[in-house]
Amino acid sequence: MRPFLIGICGGSGSGKTSFIRRLRENFTEEQVCIISQDDYYLPREQQHRDVNGEWNFDLPKSFDKKKFRQDIEMLMQGESITIQEYVFNNPNATPKILTFKSAPVIIIEGLFVFHYKKIARQLDLKIFVNAKENLKVIRRILRDQVERGYPLDDVLYKYQHHVLPAYERFILPYKEEADIVVNNNHDFEGGLGVIEGFIRNRLIDGGR
Numbered sequence: 001m002r003p004f005l006i007g008i009c010g011g012s013g014s015g016k017t018s019f020i021r022r023l024r025e026n027f028t029e030e031q032v033c034i035i036s037q038d039d040y041y042l043p044r045e046q047q048h049r050d051v052n053g054e055w056n057f058d059l060p061k062s063f064d065k066k067k068f069r070q071d072i073e074m075l076m077q078g079e080s081i082t083i084q085e086y087v088f089n090n091p092n093a094t095p096k097i098l099t100f101k102s103a104p105v106i107i108i109e110g111l112f113v114f115h116y117k118k119i120a121r122q123l124d125l126k127i128f129v130n131a132k133e134n135l136k137v138i139r140r141i142l143r144d145q146v147e148r149g150y151p152l153d154d155v156l157y158k159y160q161h162h163v164l165p166a167y168e169r170f171i172l173p174y175k176e177e178a179d180i181v182v183n184n185n186h187d188f189e190g191g192l193g194v195i196e197g198f199i200r201n202r203l204i205d206g207g208r
Contacts, residue, residue: 006124014136014184015129035071039083080101105202132185
């Protein structure tokens with residue numbers, strides 16, 4: 001039986017990563033396979049520079065879309081894939097080799113999973129994680145300063161010139177196409193419970 005393919009999209013700082021982590025805790029790798037678009041970033045030297053010479057990692061062309069699509073197709077055919085973990089250009093981090101096995105439910109998450117037309121057409125369920133803009137900015141600052149050590153000026157510049165324009169052009173327009181919108185202004189517990197229940201029912205029905 002063909003795996004059930006779920007796409008999870010949302011702007012930077014909306015809480016996609018936290019949402020995915022919570023989902024991961026509730027299912028085994030034999031039940032659910034989760035892959036992230038983040039692991040398909042192209043090398044820095046292949047990234048676009050803006051008018052001020054700053055690297056812009058928030059564009060659809062910042063990722064190896066072809067490899068991402070091919071790996072999804074392999075998983076959908078029941079095969080396993082191997083990719084190198086993306087460490088966000090952290091020189092102190094050693095990337096791991098990640099292996100993903102196909103499963104009855106496959107979840108792909110990332111900024112542009114709805115924008116990539118060939119991928120979006122394959123999705124059986126589209127989930128959009130939503131949050132207010134001011135909250136996303138705060139979360140981005142906390143993440144990039146604390147986890148990645150980026151200066152505040154750099155974080156704010158990228159949000160204004162890269163993150164927000166990309167969100168408005170390549171992400172927000174697809175919110176209307178989502179089957180489920182999970183609002184994460186305070187927490188996403190309600191939405192998480194709905195998705196968990198849906199996946200469990202899908203696993204039961206798929207096993208019949």
